[in-house]
Amino acid sequence: MSNERLTIEHLSVPLPRGADRAHAVEDLSLSVSKGEILCIVGESGSGKSLTALATMGLLPRNLGKPAGKVMFEGKNLLTLDEATRRDITGRRIAMIFQEPTAALNPIFRVGEQVSETFRIHTSLSQAEIRKKVIDLFREVQLPNPEQIFHSYPHQLSGGQCQRVMIATALALDPSVLIADEPTTALDVTTQAQILKLMLELRARHETGIIFITHDFGVVAEIADRVAVMQMGKLIEIGTRDEILNHPKQDYTRRLLAAVPTLTPRKEREGLGSPVLIARNIVKTFTRSGLFGGGRTVKAVDDVDITIRRGETLGLVGESGSGKSTLAQCVIRLVQPESGDILISGGDFAGLNGKALREARRKVQIVFQDPYTALDPRQKVGDSIAEGPVIHGLDRKAAMARALDLLEACGLDRASATRFPHEFSGGQRQRICIARALAVEPELLIADESVSALDVSVQAQVLKLLADMQERLGFGILFITHDLRVASQICDNIAVMRNGRIVERGDPASLFGAPKETYTKELLAAVPGKGWQHHAAKNEAGTERSREETP
Amino acid sequence: MKRISPILVFAVVILVIAVFVAIVGNIFTPHGMSQQNLLARLKPPAFMSGSNPNFPLGTDRIGRDMVARVIAGLQMSLSVAIAGTIIGAVFGSLIGFISAHFRGWVEEVLMMLVDFQASLPFILITLTLLAFFGNSMTLFIILMGLFGWEKYARLSRGVVLSAINQPYAKAIVALGAGNGRLYLKHVLPNVASALIVQVTLTFPQIILLETSLSFLGLGIQAPQTSLGQILGDGRDYLSTAWWISIWPGLVIFLVTLSMSIVGDWLRDRLDPMLRARTT
Numbered sequence: 043m044s045n046e047r048l049t050i051e052h053l054s055v056p057l058p059r060g061a062d063r064a065h066a067v068e069d070l071s072l073s074v075s076k077g078e079i080l081c082i083v084g085e086s087g088s089g090k091s092l093t094a095l096a097t098m099g100l101l102p103r104n105l106g107k108p109a110g111k112v113m114f115e116g117k118n119l120l121t122l123d124e125a126t127r128r129d130i131t132g133r134r135i136a137m138i139f140q141e142p143t144a145a146l147n148p149i150f151r152v153g154e155q156v157s158e159t160f161r162i163h164t165s166l167s168q169a170e171i172r173k174k175v176i177d178l179f180r181e182v183q184l185p186n187p188e189q190i191f192h193s194y195p196h197q198l199s200g201g202q203c204q205r206v207m208i209a210t211a212l213a214l215d216p217s218v219l220i221a222d223e224p225t226t227a228l229d230v231t232t233q234a235q236i237l238k239l240m241l242e243l244r245a246r247h248e249t250g251i252i253f254i255t256h257d258f259g260v261v262a263e264i265a266d267r268v269a270v271m272q273m274g275k276l277i278e279i280g281t282r283d284e285i286l287n288h289p290k291q292d293y294t295r296r297l298l299a300a301v302p303t304l305t306p307r308k309e310r311e312g313l314g315s316p317v318l319i320a321r322n323i324v325k326t327f328t329r330s331g332l333f334g335g336g337r338t339v340k341a342v343d344d345v346d347i348t349i350r351r352g353e354t355l356g357l358v359g360e361s362g363s364g365k366s367t368l369a370q371c372v373i374r375l376v377q378p379e380s381g382d383i384l385i386s387g388g389d390f391a392g393l394n395g396k397a398l399r400e401a402r403r404k405v406q407i408v409f410q411d412p413y414t415a416l417d418p419r420q421k422v423g424d425s426i427a428e429g430p431v432i433h434g435l436d437r438k439a440a441m442a443r444a445l446d447l448l449e450a451c452g453l454d455r456a457s458a459t460r461f462p463h464e465f466s467g468g469q470r471q472r473i474c475i476a477r478a479l480a481v482e483p484e485l486l487i488a489d490e491s492v493s494a495l496d497v498s499v500q501a502q503v504l505k506l507l508a509d510m511q512e513r514l515g516f517g518i519l520f521i522t523h524d525l526r527v528a529s530q531i532c533d534n535i536a537v538m539r540n541g542r543i544v545e546r547g548d549p550a551s552l553f554g555a556p557k558e559t560y561t562k563e564l565l566a567a568v569p570g571k572g573w574q575h576h577a578a579k580n581e582a583g584t585e586r587s588r589e590e591t592p
Numbered sequence: 593m594k595r596i597s598p599i600l601v602f603a604v605v606i607l608v609i610a611v612f613v614a615i616v617g618n619i620f621t622p623h624g625m626s627q628q629n630l631l632a633r634l635k636p637p638a639f640m641s642g643s644n645p646n647f648p649l650g651t652d653r654i655g656r657d658m659v660a661r662v663i664a665g666l667q668m669s670l671s672v673a674i675a676g677t678i679i680g681a682v683f684g685s686l687i688g689f690i691s692a693h694f695r696g697w698v699e700e701v702l703m704m705l706v707d708f709q710a711s712l713p714f715i716l717i718t719l720t721l722l723a724f725f726g727n728s729m730t731l732f733i734i735l736m737g738l739f740g741w742e743k744y745a746r747l748s749r750g751v752v753l754s755a756i757n758q759p760y761a762k763a764i765v766a767l768g769a770g771n772g773r774l775y776l777k778h779v780l781p782n783v784a785s786a787l788i789v790q791v792t793l794t795f796p797q798i799i800l801l802e803t804s805l806s807f808l809g810l811g812i813q814a815p816q817t818s819l820g821q822i823l824g825d826g827r828d829y830l831s832t833a834w835w836i837s838i839w840p841g842l843v844i845f846l847v848t849l850s851m852s853i854v855g856d857w858l859r860d861r862l863d864p865m866l867r868a869r870t871t
Contacts, residue, residue, distance in 0.1 A: 375762055402768035415759040419781045429767040474763070481767060 047250035049073040052110035068274045077248035084271035085496035136211035140223040142203035146195040153191030159213040178209040201232035229360035234567035259570030300501040302526035306549035314351030317484040317517040323381035341367040343541035349517040356532030364541040406478035410490035412470035416462040423458025429481040447476040468499035487519045603850035625664035629655030650835040668818040673798045679737025684744025692752035709742040740794035751783040785862035792855025796848035
């Protein structure tokens with residue numbers, strides 16, 4: 043028992059009245075030991091982040107006082123007074139957050155921000171602090187620690203910022219480290235590096251780490267033990283092997299089954315004529331400096347793509363690789379500098395005014411964030427019917443089509459009279475798909491359309507897209523950063539980097555025998571490969587769908 | 593649902609009464625607003641000694657009934673303020689929408705005009721124009737309308753820019769919608785709340801501007817009257833017949849205060865940032 047660093051006993055966090063349930067966290071008990079990584083997994087709204095915030099005493103004020111105990115070094119953190127608690131949580135328990143660039147103050151040099159921890163909690167001299175901070179930077183493997191000490195946050199990449207945050211968290215050699223989705227906002231290759239770093243630090247400092255994530259791939263990489271949460275309750279807790287390979291609870295099984303795996307899609311026959319031919323697309327962004335002499339970035343650099351009827355072309359790459367810009371060029375939300383775009387054989391790049399508005403019917407887009415993609419003040423039915431109305435269908439017929447599409451996308455016909463805020467993220471994404479399909483497009487662009495969704499919902503939306511494609515035969519340009527998703531649903535995949543397509547091919551050959559180093563790096567960084575290889579054979583769980591509760 | 597504060601209720605009641613009185617007009621007294629009564633000059637209100645029971649709020653220097661005067665003044669002040677607000681809001685917002693849509697040099701020129709306007713004291717512009725062109729009702733209302741247009745322009749440019757960069761607006765464009773549909777059907781309803789709040793901020797300011805100009809004799813001219821003009825009339829009698837100034841002053845005070853309180857409440861209700869913090 044002496045090994046236990048932090049013990050949570052019967053923790054409950056009440057939600058304000060009028061919420062969908064009484065407690066955000068309900069009767070939760072778990073503990074983390076010396077040198078152990080405990081992963082808390084769960085879908086959005088499962089209360090995993092609030093558990094961490096309750097432990098740190100950082101709960102939002104509109105929530106009531108948490109009940110239960112959070113025991114740390116023999117004291118119950120929940121009953122301590124503010125000052126004592128802050129001293130303990132500052133010194134002995136550290137936390138890192140999801141968005142590293144937002145967690146650093148943009149107007150101070152990062153070195154000073156890390157030094158601040160020492161200034162508050164120790165009586166070291168300025169020079170000693172500086173030396174300590176630079177040592178820390180070296181430990182979290184930041185390049186040129188001296189230079190980074192004097193840099194501002196905006197001069198660092200997301201991964202570097204997260205390393206700085208980890209350095210801050212480790213500054214006072216904490217007993218427990220709480221990491222809330224620390225790699226979710228990062229690219230896969232960066233994520234892989236950060237995960238490796240955390241494993242090394244754990245080994246060196248024997249810190250107890252609570253690692254919150256929604257990604258079972260990440261769990262497979264680093265967890266010693268895993269706790270699964272749903273609707274504020276602990277569903278199951280056990281070792282990594284128990285949870286990932288021999289789950290006892292149905293919920294865990296369903297979650298695991300929904301996790302996308304790197305299994306290439308089978309080749310399909312009978313793809314039709316090209317719906318999209320894009321040739322030599324170029325788009326340059328110029329950022330003008332204060333004294334002239336702007337910086338130009340080639341966001342899309344001479345790219346060719348072709349998509350046939352019924353084909354899904356995946357576009358994968360890390361942030362800043364130009365995938366979204368390419369999509370926006372294809373759909374003419376951004377004007378490409380040069381290049382030809384042919385949609386179903388007709389010119390699209392050269393159109394203007396009315397001709398362009400009419401041709402827009404043929405290409406539609408579904409965005410990443412379903413919360414901002416629908417006009418908040420327009421009823422769902424009107425949203426879906428709007429496209430057909432614009433293109434000359436009368437309102438009644440358009441509404442009838444909207445209702446049919448709602449049903450086809452797995453929603454109630456009665457949903458048509460409701461507003462977007464009454465739906466969950468997954469349901470909204472279905473509405474967005476229905477809206478795009480209402481004008482019967484030849485090409486559908488899915489720009490990270492499932493990236494913001496929970497795994498179980500993600501699986502359903504992917505299935506919906508595939509079903510509708512089967513039925514209507516449109517081509518899909520599927521943009522994603524997740525190679526697992528891409529391999530499952532795409533017929534062909536193009537890997538993009540710095541505005542260029544570096545490699546392309548069907549998933550089996552591309553992921554089976556990548557030629558480019560960059561593709562190999564991306565593949566190597568996919569979290570949880572080893573486990574999934576194992577799991578695929580085990581057939582963990584067979585049920586695939588879980589209906590969302592509205 | 594949160595409890596509504598008594599101050600807010602008070603403010604709403606005041607506004608409802610003011611609007612009601614302005615609409616039904618002069619039914620509270622048999623006297624006309626310019627009907628003189630030389631035998632009953634400078635009579636004090638009903639609760640003071642020496643008052644005339646026919647004039648419950650007293651009379652002015654030529655024996656005009658204060659009830660009738662204040663009601664007529666209220667009608668004029670409110671109409672001018674409403675007309676001015678509508679002109680300013682429509683004109684300013686239009687400028688904002690145009691800048692946000694065209695960007696580039698159009699935006700730069702328009703925003704330069706906005707900065708130009710914002711850097712000059714408005715009362716100075718008004719005084720100059722009134723002195724130059726002479727006073728007329730039309731010019732006066734147009735001037736009131738120009739008051740605050742730059743605030744609407746700046747505000748609407750900002751909110752429209754952020755709205756048209758939202759995915760929902762892009763999706764509408766991708767559907768093939770024209771600009772009319774995009775701006776009127778989708779952007780306007782989504783930015784309206786910010787503009788409505790701005791209306792509640794400029795409306796009391798226009799009332800105050802109108803009353804100060806009329807007080808100075810540069811606004812509404814006799815035989816018409818406004819609250820500010822009555823206030824100005826009473827200037828010379830403050831020590832002997834204070835009621836001539838107090839009644840219009842009190843009405844101005846109550847109406848502008850109430851409008852500000854309601855505006856504050858509306859801002860709390862409509863601003864999603866504030867709402868997220870308080871609930």
